[in-house]
Amino acid sequence: MLHLGLGSFHRAHQAVYLHRLIASGDERWVLAGGNLRPDMADTLTALAGQGGRYTLETVTPDGTRDYEWITSIRHVLPYEPSLAGLIDVGADPRTRIISFTVTEGGYYLDGRNRLDLSNAELASDLDGRTQQTVYGGVAAILRERMRRDAGPVSLLNCDNLRHNGERFRAGLLEFLERRDEPGLLDWVAAHTTCPNGMVDRITPRPSPDVAERVRLVTGRHDAVPVMGESFIQWVIEDDFCAGRPAWETVGVQMVASVQPYEEAKIRILNGTHSCIAWAGTLAGCHFIHEGLSVPAIRRMAMDYVTDDVIPCLHSPESPSPIDLAAYRDTVLARFGNAAIRDTNQRVAMDGYSKIPGFIAPTVRERLAAGQPIAGVARLPALFLAFLQRWHRDELPYAYQDQGMDPAAARAICASADPVAALCADPVLWHELAGDARLTAAVRGAFDEVHTTFAGALHG
Template sequence: MVTSWHSAVWLHIGAGSFHRAHQAWYLHRLIEAGDNNWSIALGNIRDDATPLLNNLSAQGGEYVLETVTPAGERAYETITSVKKIIPWDAELSQLIAQGEKSATRVISFTVTESGYYLDNQFNLDQNNADICADLQGGCRTVYGAISHILQQRQRSNGGPVTLLNCDNLRHNGDRFHHGLQQFLTLRQQPALLQWIADNARCPNTMVDRITPRPSPEVAVRVKEQTGKDDKAPVMAEAFIQWVVEDDFIAGRPALEKVGVEMVKSVVPYEEAKIRILNASHSCIAWAGTLLGQRYIHQSTQTESICQMAYRYVTEDVIPSLSPSPLDLKDYRDVVLERFSNPHIQDTNQRVAADGFSKIPGFITPTLVECYQRGDVPRATSQLPALFFVFMQRWAQNQLPYEYQDGILDSQAVKQMFSAKDPIAEYAHDSKLFGELASKPEFETLLRESIAGVYQWLESAKQG
């Protein structure tokens, strides 16, 4: 249903670079085309974006987006779709006030894989400290924030609303909806659960645009090229894609007019993106870090690393995803070209993050499907092998940067590496490997692959 209201609001929670280079860009393009019916209100759950929000507020919500092609062609655009900046406070009172308004028709959010707080069965992790706090009425997580907003909306007759995930989790709308249902069941809020069933939709989406953390050089180039002294610029690659299930309960912007693919099911697009792009990205970041490299493009341009990613996709992923509406070989080649872009300056540190969510989410499904069709997933097993050696370096304080992971259990990982047989402990971790954790043949394969990683590192050192 494409319905437009004058001054309809799209509330976005998560003030990071990705939203400002992606969803905000599409809505800006719609405004540029003459459709002024929608605008963005931008806020954050945590106070870590307060300086950015202050800078955006001082600039009236406007900022410059720099994009760059693999050939180094840069373009600059002032994004105008963010019309309201919501200041952070510990109770999220202003965010909740915006969310409950009937003019707010879509509430979207970007959280990392770990920000869903789901276990390997995709159920809510009730032992997590932030979830426990929110079950007591807090608002540290997306579940706490959204439940407060919807509760107020129910009380004030704010009307129906679409909740839109904009991140890399597979089946993100379904997973979030399930987590929210479990959260509200634990909070014993049956009336709100019924209200959501009647008044909310959670479409699945697939998003894609490489968006590194902006370096100080971005602001310098923006000043040189546009004359603007921008305190909140963002940069991204030129490539962009957004695939959305067309299931909006309270109307939506005419996103199809600016290149968004509105579809019945995102599954084939999502699977290709998560397994080909996201998993390869992680593979390259872990491998590059082990070689002492800082940037993704350096690592992708290292032949042995690129070959690992290429083999993984070609030998194991493409057979798993065929047939597909996408040309998977072409998609693979475009992805590797994008990763090779030296002008993005995307860091291995950013891409290597959240491995404990990425292994079960991005990589284990391909391992499982290879075994199911009678193949040994040698190429895919390189990825968890790289992560094992990467985390071994972390446990020994030998990583060149601070590793960030929302569900990292530091004590458990250090215990694993001090165990008599760390590889056995790793291979038997059902949170990472699901049903494969009980298969001796998988443990054997992982041992071979980890030994292969050590050999590769040794030969790289000598070469």
């Protein structure tokens, strides 16, 4: 397997599953990995210096810590603009799976699931000047794989985008169409599959105290440890064209359709996570667990899921295979894990992708059924209040958002009616933009947010 993106999440999730498979005696698969961008050079250098090995610290909700030496990454490829190392490994016939971790904004898709051609990074890749997006990087690997006649390969998404395999495949094929590469387009259509998948493990950015705990407990001076919660889940559609590891023997759920699992995870876990991060920031909290301990924030999270999300995901006509109330409670217990120390800054990022991806589907379905949306409307209201603080340069941290046009966001905040401006934004709401029912619900929720966080908000 070649993985693109050797960040903390991959090393606390997919690499762990493969490590456990190898530890069980199945040594047929190992990982190679590297990055499409130069932004983790120090991590890659340190990881290569340790032969790809590192320590995983896991923490239970009651604070019990465990340490595991992960050895499944056998080849760490240094970054270079040409991506020569990644291309060589990806085009090797022995490589049967190319996987990648992409943020929501990293797909560069518009509201019609077409490529957003206004994005400068994507435009640069389309022009052939760079290979910095997932489409440009994967296309370069597959181009060489086709030239070498290296055989079929599965392309595996490991991220939070809904229907991620399908949407990545559509984006990749459009990318190749726009680059006028009909030969490669036909080869990709015939020699690749793109299974949908759902991943889950809270993995905060490691702080220096993780390495110190690792040293004290294990005696190892690990330059690149990672830490995560004890909970871990991976659900994958079993659609691989060149073989796959026997993941089902180490706890991966191999299914015919990932949809009910991803809908529950995206709407309940990811949506609630964003709710707590935006609200917690407004309340002056630094960590997710601190925000969840504020009664008003916990109530907002509970009402969002109970009142609006669960009715969308479960009905007598279309029952969910998941106990959604129990899943909600498990999610909140995980968010309350004080030992994780997950920051609002990490979770709050990319709101311009999270509103349409995590939140708008519930709004759309509730309105289509003629049902109220008071619970879910609090989330865009929280995001607007959060965005206004960003606009006034009052956030306690730097806000990162790949999908945001800063000028358009500032125009919303500076509008005479920011609620109406937010609800009219087609980037956030697509066909719902300007819907009077949406605007009315968010306006009521925005007033509630101002009342709740009166000490932290103004304007």
